[in-house]
Amino acid sequence: MLKPEANKARTVLSLPSVWDFQLAGETFDSAWVRHPLPDPTPMAVPGSYNSQKATAAYRDHYGWAVYQTRLTVPSAFLTQRVWLRFGGVTHRAQVFLNGELLGEHRGGFLPFEFELTARLPLPEGALLTVAVDNRIDFTTLPVGTSPAEAQAAYQPSGVPSIDVAEARRAPFNRPNFDFFNFAGIHRPVCLYTTPQTYIQDVAVTPSLDGTTGLLRYSVTTSGATAVSVTVQDQAGVICAKATGPNGVLRLQNAHLWAPGKPYLYQVTVTAAADRYQLAVGVRTVQVSGTKLLINGEPFYFKGFGKHEDAAVHGRGEDDCQNVLDVDLIHWLNANSFRTSHYPYAEEMYDLCDRAGIVIIDEVPAVGLGWGQDGRAYRDPAIYANHAKTLQDMIARDKNHPSVVMWSLANEAALDQHPTLARDYFHRLYELAHVSDPASRPVTGVSYPNDYQKDLTTRTMDVVCLNRYYGWYNLSGDLDAACDALAVELDWWAAQHKPVMLTEYGADTIAGLHNVVPGMFDEEFQVAYYRRLNAVLDRYPFVIGEQAWNFADFATIQGTLRVDGNKKGLFTRDRRPKMAAHYFKDRWAAVPDFGYKR
Incomplete structure (x- = not known):
């Protein structure tokens, strides 16, 4: 749409x-x-x-x-x-x-x-x-x-x-x-x-042939009519033209869209009296061995999970908040985030296209299958709803260069009924690839499953793990936490897949300090990330680190939550904790491309 x-x-x-x-x-x-x-x-x-x-x-x-x-x-x-x-x-x-x-x-x-x-x-x-x-x-x-x-x-x-x-x-x-x-x-x-005969949909799929950018396009209209397509660069110069509802636009010496260095071309589609314009980027995404490549170069994810969450607006779309958050992402020297745990407002994707920020786009399938004796994976109505939501998300976001991966779910029950779960998600995995003209990589985010029994996560293009060693388990013992993380990563090494942490973190009360770091104080949050990141750095197949969370956010009332989830690098009103400064320095020294060559 x-x-x-x-x-x-x-x-x-x-x-x-x-x-x-x-x-x-x-x-x-x-x-x-x-x-x-x-x-x-x-x-x-x-x-x-x-x-x-x-x-x-x-x-x-x-x-x-x-x-x-x-x-x-x-x-x-x-x-x-x-x-x-x-x-x-x-x-x-x-x-x-x-x-x-x-x-x-x-x-x-x-x-x-x-x-x-x-x-x-x-x-x-x-x-x-x-x-x-x-x-x-x-x-x-x-x-x-x-x-x-x-x-x-x-x-x-x-x-x-x-x-x-x-x-x-x-x-x-x-x-x-x-x-x-x-x-x-x-x-x-x-x-x-719209005019009576109008443009219903436009799909633009970029690729590269040497230094030539190829934009394969498909235009759907409400009736038979002539279609013409033009591409302009950022200076307004027309670079390519084509006619017909399907075709290829060739851009000589194309400027690439890349994380931190975005370049957007403007595609204009004309059909009868209708006209539609969209910004597109020339960039490629693929998985090769244990790397995720953007424009042929191994990319390293530096960022976090995030929420549409702020005081007063709640989850309501807020351009002012989005502009600030994008600026803070740059301030942190981050390059990515996951739309945990639902597709965000389109306005945020537009900002990220312009800002060169990479997005993992996630379906709102959170907590699927837990404690339900496998019913979720057997019920055709649940699958139909999940599949339609996935297709609608891809249909909406397929043209955004910022989107580099689709996430099928967050923290589904994958080890309780491993064969049922694998079969259920394999159908969605194939559907995502078929539905996306660019066939971006597909993942599903797992926790807290027994990774040896989990048959689903290892079948994804990229293995995305939510792990809280040292917080929800082995609580406060960072030596043991690092040991557990290393044991698990040693197991994943044998799977020959790119792996990234999409969540890890510690609840932290802003302003709580201690000489000896302890759970909930700011010093512990920094020590937690410093220690676990040192483990991640030892494994060449680990392609990213996304802290949980960008900012503190509201939750349901409960004994585990004091005025919401406090794992943010920022407070809910976007004041930095010590960990934000730690990551700002760390990520300044970690390049977007070529880390762990």
């Missing part, structure tokens, strides 16, 4: 940024979609509704919530096709226009849209209602445990008062993931127009 853009052929109109809003429950009043909400409160869009009101009712809400605004389609739009687009609504959305259901979308992190053309003209100030369901369960991505599932699995504590209270608890979300279950309209909402 192409991101909306305004040009001579198309118009984009953002919808109001403050909507009427009302919490509901496990159902909502059907009258709400036909009439103004009975008791509305203002709610900013995009943004998480959990963090915009100072009450537990909003923070801990379970079930449906309803947004409303008035929609007016300008008369100038009536000569074109008109579309209503949502960048992302978490986790399930039903959209109504003047009481009529336009459609439904499942999944909170990818765009969806409805064509309004046949419904035009609309009365001025038509009532647009969006009902949002934040409930998670065994079948959703990310995964949670429903109240019914939790009750069925409950083991009596032996204390009558606790067991009675547990049975009487109000329903609430129980995520199988360690980040806050923010909900709402999280990405921009807009009306946009």
Whole structure:
């Protein structure tokens, strides 16, 4: 799905940024979609509704919530096709226009849209209602445990008062993931127009023939029409032209897109009266032996897992926050991050294309299969949802040069039912390669599986490991932690695969210091990374280190978390801890290419 853009052929109109809003429950009043909400409160869009009101009712809400605004389609739009687009609504959305259901979308992190053309003209100030369901369960991505599932699995504590209270608890979300279950309209909402015959999709796949850049393109249109394509360099000079819906554009002495040195060409597609432009980079990605190569050179990942998470906005798309985060990534001398644990807003990918930052793009399949007797890997509906989400993510992000790898899941149960898991993920692995015109490398991030029983991770193009030796296990003993990491890496050496750590870290309270480093103080976080990185440096097949996490982030309440997860190199408001300065110095000395030749 192409991101909306305004040009001579198309118009984009953002919808109001403050909507009427009302919490509901496990159902909502059907009258709400036909009439103004009975008791509305203002709610900013995009943004998480959990963090915009100072009450537990909003923070801990379970079930449906309803947004409303008035929609007016300008008369100038009536000569074109008109579309209503949502960048992302978490986790399930039903959209109504003047009481009529336009459609439904499942999944909170990818765009969806409805064509309004046949419904035009609309009365001025038509009532647009969006009902949002934040409930998670065994079948959703990310995964949670429903109240019914939790009750069925409950083991009596032996204390009558606790067991009675547990049975009487109000329903609430129980995520199988360690980040806050923010909900709402999280990405921009807009009306946009296209000509009657329009460009539906563009795929541009780069490759190299010596110093010549090759851009293989494919254009899909809504009807038979002539297609022309041009490429301009950053100076605005036209470098190549072609006609037809499929072809190859040849760029002599091409400027390459590379981490830290991005170069973007502008591809312009014209079909009948329609026009679409996108920025593309000439770069290649492949796995060769135990290396991941970008433009034929062995790349070393320096970075972290990250979250769309900030005060007030919650998970809502925030350009100001994104610009700051990209600047801090450069300040750290980092070159990459993983979109843990869901596709991010498109605006962030655009920034990373421009900034030369590498992305591992991840499907929101977090915590799949744990404690479920293999049902997740047998249920065709779960696979269908997972496969569609993967295909939609690739369809959205396929043209971004910053995206170098697809991640199928984070921390699925892989060793409890190893053959079922392997077969399930092998189907997704093949689907990812077939769905991506560039056939980027594919991975899946594992933890805390028995790596010798895990039959899935070793089949990926790149082995991505989340490991917390010295924190969740061997806690506080860095000698033992380094020993355990080395033992595991010795085993992976025999698999002849590129390996990287996509998570490792220690919760750290900013401002807590000790002469003798201990768990939770800043000195321990630095010692932890310094010691484990020394182990990583000994293994030539280790191709990267991504600390967990870029910044502290919100989580569900629990005894393991004090005001959220504190493993950030930065605090939640982006103040650096000592470990940020440690990595800034380390990564300045570690080159992007050719490390461990």
